[in-house]
Amino acid sequence: MRSPQSLRNGGMSSPHARMPTPHHHHHFHSTVSVQKLKRFNSLILVFRLSTFCFSLASAVFMITNSRGSGSDSPRWYDFDAFRYVFAANAIVAVYSLFEMIASVWEISREVTLFPEILQVWFDFGHDQAFAYLLLSADSAGTALAITLRGTDTCRVTTAFCVQSTISIALGFAGFLFLGLSTLLSGFRVVCFVINGSRFHF
Secondary structure (H helix, E strand, C coil), X not given: CCCHHHHHCCCCXXXXXXXXXXXXXXXXXXXXXXXXXXHHHHHHHHHHHHHHHHHHHHXXXXXXXXXXXXXXXXXXXXXXXXXXXXXXXXXXXXXXXXXXXXXXXXXXXXXXXXXXXXXXXXXXXXXXHHHHHHHHHHHHHHHXXXXXXXXXXXXXXXXXXXXXXXXXXXXXXXHHHHHHHHHHHHHHHHHHHHHCCCCCC
16 A cells, blocks of 8 residues: 555656646637637738728729810719719728728727627628629629720720729729628628637637
């Protein structure tokens, strides 16, 4: 029989000495989850920033697209589809700026700007709605730009049609990044529905 002294001196190691405590394991798991959450939110922030830049550039290219001072000179606001392109991209740019602020808030403070359930559904719902808006506007602008190629508008003022095409292309790029943001915000909704949290690893 081992003496109490030998047991104290390591004759038989305690199971608690060999195994990490639940507290340490939980702390490690929480730290890893927080790091992954920050990386995930940083990726969303990159997509938000890209959407903002492309949509803003598209709106700027369209609003500055006027050629000449005569009454016969083409201007972007003379065409419904181009007004639609400008309005949609301007709205998405403002929305993306707000979402960038919300992402920075969440990364820095580790909490959502709104209550979590409201934030995940707000992001997902608005991402979808504005993605459809942007796709619809840029599709309408593309159809008009193709139609104008065979008219005197593009023959006389080629720069007007070129700048319109650039604006529409930038809008499609904004739609692409907004679509990626929609996938990530949709993932957050699924996690919240299943786990009760916007993020789960």
